[in-house]
Amino acid sequence: MSLKKKISMTVNGEAVSAEIDPRRHLVDFLREDLFLKGPHLGCEQGACGACTVKVNGQIIRGCLFLAVQADGSIVETIEGATKSGALEDLQNAFMRHNAMQCGFCSSGMLLAAAELIEKQPHATRAQVREWISGNYCRCTGYHSIVNAIVDVLSARANA
Amino acid sequence: MKAAQFDYVKPKTLSEALDLLVETGDDARLMAGGQTLLATLNMRLSEPSILIDITGITELKGISVQGESLRIGALVTHTEIEDSDLVAKHAPLLKLAVPHIAHRAIRNLGTWGGSLAYGDPAAEWPACSITLQATMIIRGPSGERRIGAEEFFIDLYTTSLEPDEILVATEIPIASKDQISYFNELARRHGDYAVAGIAAVAKKSGDVLRDCVFTFFSVGATPVVATKAQALIDGQELNDQLIKEAVEIARSEIEAIADLTNSAEAKQHLIGVLLERCLKDMLAQK
Amino acid sequence: MELNGEQLIAAPIPDVWRGLNDIDVLAKSIPGCEEISRVSPEEIHAKVMFKIGPVRARFSGKLLLSDVIPEQACSMAFEGSGGAAGFAKGRSRVELKLVDGGTLVSYTTEASIGGKLGQIGGRLISASAKKIADDFFQKFAKELGGEVIPLQSAPED
Numbered sequence: 001m002s003l004k005k006k007i008s009m010t011v012n013g014e015a016v017s018a019e020i021d022p023r024r025h026l027v028d029f030l031r032e033d034l035f036l037k038g039p040h041l042g043c044e045q046g047a048c049g050a051c052t053v054k055v056n057g058q059i060i061r062g063c064l065f066l067a068v069q070a071d072g073s074i075v076e077t078i079e080g081a082t083k084s085g086a087l088e089d090l091q092n093a094f095m096r097h098n099a100m101q102c103g104f105c106s107s108g109m110l111l112a113a114a115e116l117i118e119k120q121p122h123a124t125r126a127q128v129r130e131w132i133s134g135n136y137c138r139c140t141g142y143h144s145i146v147n148a149i150v151d152v153l154s155a156r157a158n159a
Numbered sequence: 160m161k162a163a164q165f166d167y168v169k170p171k172t173l174s175e176a177l178d179l180l181v182e183t184g185d186d187a188r189l190m191a192g193g194q195t196l197l198a199t200l201n202m203r204l205s206e207p208s209i210l211i212d213i214t215g216i217t218e219l220k221g222i223s224v225q226g227e228s229l230r231i232g233a234l235v236t237h238t239e240i241e242d243s244d245l246v247a248k249h250a251p252l253l254k255l256a257v258p259h260i261a262h263r264a265i266r267n268l269g270t271w272g273g274s275l276a277y278g279d280p281a282a283e284w285p286a287c288s289i290t291l292q293a294t295m296i297i298r299g300p301s302g303e304r305r306i307g308a309e310e311f312f313i314d315l316y317t318t319s320l321e322p323d324e325i326l327v328a329t330e331i332p333i334a335s336k337d338q339i340s341y342f343n344e345l346a347r348r349h350g351d352y353a354v355a356g357i358a359a360v361a362k363k364s365g366d367v368l369r370d371c372v373f374t375f376f377s378v379g380a381t382p383v384v385a386t387k388a389q390a391l392i393d394g395q396e397l398n399d400q401l402i403k404e405a406v407e408i409a410r411s412e413i414e415a416i417a418d419l420t421n422s423a424e425a426k427q428h429l430i431g432v433l434l435e436r437c438l439k440d441m442l443a444q445k
Numbered sequence: 446m447e448l449n450g451e452q453l454i455a456a457p458i459p460d461v462w463r464g465l466n467d468i469d470v471l472a473k474s475i476p477g478c479e480e481i482s483r484v485s486p487e488e489i490h491a492k493v494m495f496k497i498g499p500v501r502a503r504f505s506g507k508l509l510l511s512d513v514i515p516e517q518a519c520s521m522a523f524e525g526s527g528g529a530a531g532f533a534k535g536r537s538r539v540e541l542k543l544v545d546g547g548t549l550v551s552y553t554t555e556a557s558i559g560g561k562l563g564q565i566g567g568r569l570i571s572a573s574a575k576k577i578a579d580d581f582f583q584k585f586a587k588e589l590g591g592e593v594i595p596l597q598s599a600p601e602d
Binding site: 163188195196199202203204205206207277278279280314315316317380416417418419 | 499501529530561569572576
Binding site: 003005021022023025028044045046049052058059060061063064065066068069112115116130131133134 | 160161162163164165166167193194197198200201202210212214238258261262263264265267268348349350
C-alpha cells in the first residue's frame with residue numbers, strides 16, 4: 001500500500017505536480033525532484049539556515065517543512081528570486097563586499113536578508129546581525145555579509 | 160538524517176482531528192508548526208506511523224479581543240504575535256519575548272500552542288502564559304475544559320493535556336493601563352536555548368510596584384514563580400536596598416536544576432542577575 | 446551522567462524487596478514498559494518506550510543483578526538499545542533501610558547515553574532521568590498499596 005500523496009504547487013512561478021512520500025522534505029523535493037540546487041542541506045535540524053526557501057511569501061526552513069505541506073502553495077527558491085530580479089541589489093552588494101566565498105550559505109543568507117529588508121527597512125546594524133544569526137557561514141566571518149545588507153538598506157532608504 | 164516512513168493526514172475540522180487522535184492513538188503525532196516535531200523525526204528520535212497536520216483547522220487560528228480577554232488561537236505563529244497590534248496593545252510582554260524565540264524562519268511557522276503544549280522548560284511562551292495568567296482552553300472527546308496556566312504546566316515536558324486532547328486557544332486578561340512588562344533571556348548565542356530567563360509584569364504607580372509576577376524559566380522542570388520576592392516588592396517603594404533584598408530572596412526561594420551546560424549554582428546566580436535587571440528596568444519605566 | 450536519590454515508601458521492607466523482584470510489579474511501574482521477562486534469576490529483559498517531550502524512543506534492554514543481599518541491597522548493570530535514537534548503559538546500586546514511616550530506598554546510578562539521544566537529547570538528560578525515576582517510584586509505591594512520602598516534609602520542623 002503506497003503512502004504517496006499527490007501534490008501540486010507553484011515553484012518559481014511554474015505549476016508543478018508530483019506524487020511523493022509524506023516524509024520527503026520540501027528542500028529534498030526541490031533539490032532532488034525538481035533539480036533546484038540553490039537551497040542546500042546543512043544540519044537538517046533547522047539550525048544552520050542553508051535550506052532556507054520561501055513559501056507563501058515568508059522564509060522557512062526547507063528541512064523542517066514537508067513537501068506535502070506545500071500542496072497548494074507558492075514556493076520560491078534563490079533561482080526564482082534571482083530570475084525575478086527581486087534580489088538584484090542585494091546580490092550586487094554581496095559581490096561588492098565579498099560576502100560570498102564557497103557560496104553554501106548564500107542562498108539562505110540572501111533570502112533571509114531580503115525578508116529583513118522587506119519587514120524592517122530601517123534595521124540597524126545590530127538588528128541585521130540578530131536577524132541573520134539564523135544563517136551560519138563558515139567562510140566569511142559575517143562582517144562582509146552584514147556590510148552588504150547594511151549597504152542595501154541605506155541605499156533603499158535614500159532612494 | 161531523514162525521517163522514517165509515515166502516513167500523513169490533514170483534517171479540516173477540530174472534531175475530525177480529535178476523532179483521528181482517538182483512532183490512531185499512540186502511533187500518531189499531531190503537527191502544528193512542526194519546528195520541534197520535524198527536527199525530532201529527522202533524527203529518528205520519534206517514529207510515528209502517521210502525522211496529523213492540524214494547520215488547516217480555522218477554529219485554532221486568529222487573535223481577537225473578547226470582552227476583557229485577549230484570545231490567541233493555538234495555531235497563531237510567533238511571527239503573527241510579533242506583528243499583531245492587538246498583542247502590542249493588550250499583552251505587550253509577548254511582543255518583548257518574541258524576538259528571543261529561535262530565528263525568523265522558525266518563527267514564521269512555529270506556533271503559540273505548539274510551544275505551550277510541549278512545555279519545554281527553556282521555552283518563552285510557557286513562562287509568559289503564567290505571568291499573564293492565561294487560561295488554557297482544551298478540547299477532547301468529552302468536550303471543552305479550561306485550566307489556568309500555572310496548573311497547566313505540571314512537570315518536565317508534562318502538561319495537563321491528555322493524549323486525546325488538543326489545545327485550542329488561550330485567553331489572557333487584557334493589560335491594565337498601569338501595567339508594565341519586562342522580559343529577558345540569557346543564552347550563549349542569540350536563538351539558543353535559554354540558560355535562564357525572566358517574564359515579568361507589574362502595576363506601577365510612582366516608584367511602587369503592585370501585583371508583580373516574576374516568572375523564571377529554564378531554571379527548573381517548569382517555569383517557576385518567585386512568590387517570596389514578589390511579596391517583598393509588592394506595595395513597597397522600589398529602591399536599591401529593596402532590590403538587593405529581593406534578589407537574595409529570589410536566589411534562595413528557587414531551587415534551580417542544572418542542565419547539560421550550566422550548573423545549578425550558575426542558574427541560581429543568574430536568577431538574581433535577571434531579577435535585578437528587571438527591577439531596575441521597571442523602576443526606570445514611566 | 447549520575448543519578449542519585451532517595452525515596453521513602455510507606456510499606457515494609459519485605460514488601461518493597463518482593464516488589465523490586467516481581468516482574469509483574471516492575472511491568473506496571475516502569476513508565477512506558479511494553480514487555481518484560483525474567484530470563485534467569487539474575488537477568489531481566491525488557492522493552493520500554495521512553496516519552497520525554499517530543500522524543501518517543503523504544504529501548505530494548507537487559508538488566509543483570511549482582512551482589513544481592515536479600516531485603517537489603519543489590520547491584521544492577523543495565524544496557525539498552527534505542528535503535529536509531531541511541532543507546533544507554535550503566536550501573537546502579539539500590540539499598541533498602543527501615544526508617545520511621547516505611548522503607549527508605551536509596552539508589553546511586555551511573556549511566557552513559559550515546560548516539561543521537563545523548564548528543565541532542567542530552568540537554569536535559571539528568572532532569573529527564575530524574576523524572577523517570579520519580580515516575581517509577583510513584584507507580585511502584587502504588588502497586589504495593591503504599592505511597593511515596595515526600596522527603597522534604599519529613600518530621601523535622
